[in-house]
Amino acid sequence: MNKEENKQSVYSVKDFNLWYGDTHALKDISLEIPEKEVVAIIGPSGCGKSTFIKTLNRMVELVPSVKMDGTIEYEGKNIKDAKVESLRTEVGMVFQKPNPFPKSIYDNIAYGPRIHGIKDKKTLDEVVEKSLKGAALWEEVKDRLSENAFGLSGGQQQRLCIARALAVEPEVILMDEPTSALDPLSTAKVEDLIHELKKNYSIIIVTHNMQQAARISDKTAFFLNGEVIEFDATEKMYSNPRDKRTDDYISGKFG
Amino acid sequence: MRKAFEEELSNLHEQFYQMGLMVSESIYQSVKAFTSHDKETAEKVVNNDHHINEQQVMIETKSIELIALQQPVTSNLRRIVTIMKACADLERMGDHAVNVAKATIRVKGNKKDLAIENDLALMAEKVKKMVERSLTAFIETDIEEARQIALKDEEIDQMAFDIHKHTLDEMKKDPDLVLGATNYILVAGNLERISDYVTNLCEWIVYLESGKITELNTHNTLDNTSFK
Numbered sequence: 001m002n003k004e005e006n007k008q009s010v011y012s013v014k015d016f017n018l019w020y021g022d023t024h025a026l027k028d029i030s031l032e033i034p035e036k037e038v039v040a041i042i043g044p045s046g047c048g049k050s051t052f053i054k055t056l057n058r059m060v061e062l063v064p065s066v067k068m069d070g071t072i073e074y075e076g077k078n079i080k081d082a083k084v085e086s087l088r089t090e091v092g093m094v095f096q097k098p099n100p101f102p103k104s105i106y107d108n109i110a111y112g113p114r115i116h117g118i119k120d121k122k123t124l125d126e127v128v129e130k131s132l133k134g135a136a137l138w139e140e141v142k143d144r145l146s147e148n149a150f151g152l153s154g155g156q157q158q159r160l161c162i163a164r165a166l167a168v169e170p171e172v173i174l175m176d177e178p179t180s181a182l183d184p185l186s187t188a189k190v191e192d193l194i195h196e197l198k199k200n201y202s203i204i205i206v207t208h209n210m211q212q213a214a215r216i217s218d219k220t221a222f223f224l225n226g227e228v229i230e231f232d233a234t235e236k237m238y239s240n241p242r243d244k245r246t247d248d249y250i251s252g253k254f255g
Numbered sequence: 256m257r258k259a260f261e262e263e264l265s266n267l268h269e270q271f272y273q274m275g276l277m278v279s280e281s282i283y284q285s286v287k288a289f290t291s292h293d294k295e296t297a298e299k300v301v302n303n304d305h306h307i308n309e310q311q312v313m314i315e316t317k318s319i320e321l322i323a324l325q326q327p328v329t330s331n332l333r334r335i336v337t338i339m340k341a342c343a344d345l346e347r348m349g350d351h352a353v354n355v356a357k358a359t360i361r362v363k364g365n366k367k368d369l370a371i372e373n374d375l376a377l378m379a380e381k382v383k384k385m386v387e388r389s390l391t392a393f394i395e396t397d398i399e400e401a402r403q404i405a406l407k408d409e410e411i412d413q414m415a416f417d418i419h420k421h422t423l424d425e426m427k428k429d430p431d432l433v434l435g436a437t438n439y440i441l442v443a444g445n446l447e448r449i450s451d452y453v454t455n456l457c458e459w460i461v462y463l464e465s466g467k468i469t470e471l472n473t474h475n476t477l478d479n480t481s482f483k
Binding site: 188191195211215216235 | 257258260319320323325326
């Protein structure tokens with residue numbers, strides 16, 4: 001498949017291991033994550049998927065007992081050597097529970113750019129509008145930007161968090177179970193949004209909802225007990241997986 | 256909502272319609288070749304059949320993928336299942352058109368009976384119209400039209416029987432006709448089968464709209480079993 005050969009890897013993970021104290025949480029992970037695609041990470045509770053995604057923006061370093069080995073390269077450079085703030089500008093993250101700041105909708109989005117030194121109001125206005133449009137939220141909030149973000153519904157708050165991530169112009173968006181706390185209609189809106197976003201951003205999404213992974217991802221990685229069991233095109237994984245464990249998990253026999 | 260899925264479904268629908276057009280064209284060309292004794296056109300029909308088969312494979316593969324990845328339910332599920340099953344019927348119709356084309360190639364050079372060929376041409380024209388109407392009814396999910404089309408199958412069955420009987424009578428009168436005329440019986444049979452598959456398509460249109468799998472015509476009767 002020529003498409004595969006010519007695709008750049010946005011992340012290159014090689015022989016990566018991670019321990020929380022004595023617990024070996026990630027074992028010999030090697031993955032090439034292609035750019036401008038949606039990669040879903042699935043697996044049962046405790047398999048290491050959230051741990052893995054948090055290594056990609058070095059959030060896992062916040063855990064005191066953590067030890068790591070192996071390499072993770074972002075756009076060809078080892079992330080250990082990068083400045084963590086600039087890594088996190090280019091690699092945004094959205095969490096399971098929407099976490100807007102206790103500020104207005106406008107200030108939520110403008111927060112990131114302001115921290116990066118943008119003070120001009122006109123520029124900030126443009127960034128806010130562009131980000132909210134990018135998160136398919138602009139039409140719903142454009143007349144109440146000064147209202148508190150907590151006045152929004154759960155689904156809107158989550159899209160606000162996505163808009164906030166977009167405001168600093170990332171290359172990658174990490175999502176840790178972004179729709180677990182949302183109703184089906186909001187989930188569908190966010191899924192449609194992810195489908196649009198992948199035209200311009202690389203998206204890595206952790207989900208315990210296998211049907212969601214099937215609906216929205218281009219590639220899927222199946223994690224089990226800290227290891228990657230299988231990593232393949234989603235349509236292949238869901239119709240004819242190579243490993244029996246993958247087959248069993250996807251057809252609901254365990255997990 | 257679910258824009259990506261809606262787009263995929265729309266593409267699948269379009270591919271199915273394209274396959275229908277290809278089959279309709281194949282039937283049209285095979286009939287035209289038969290009535291004008293055009294061996295070259297008949298050969299083209301035979302050689303082009305693999306395109307129809309490839310289209311079927313594409314549609315079936317996509318249908319299975321959509322079921323695995325998108326968890327379709329209600330009308331979306333019915334639509335995918337209908338398309339998956341109906342494209343197998345379309346492919347069979349294409350095969351019958353190939354059989355008609357082969358009969359054309361075989362008849363060439365042998366003694367003909369123009370009256371019977373004329374009857375076959377009339378029958379073929381009716382079948383061709385049924386195919387076209389059924390494709391339109393599918394696109395528009397028109398149950399009433401589907402039922403009407405299925406009713407015409409009886410007419411086609413009768414025409415096939417009459418042609419079969421007429422051919423036997425002529426062959427008894429003039430044995431020189433046998434080499435060519437047996438192909439008339441085959442062509443009538445193939446046209447009759449195409450009409451049966453059109454009925455299948457109509458049953459799928461009813462299912463698509465109503466969710467009920469019904470039989471619109473059946474062959475479980477003993478009429479037309481004797482030439483006396």
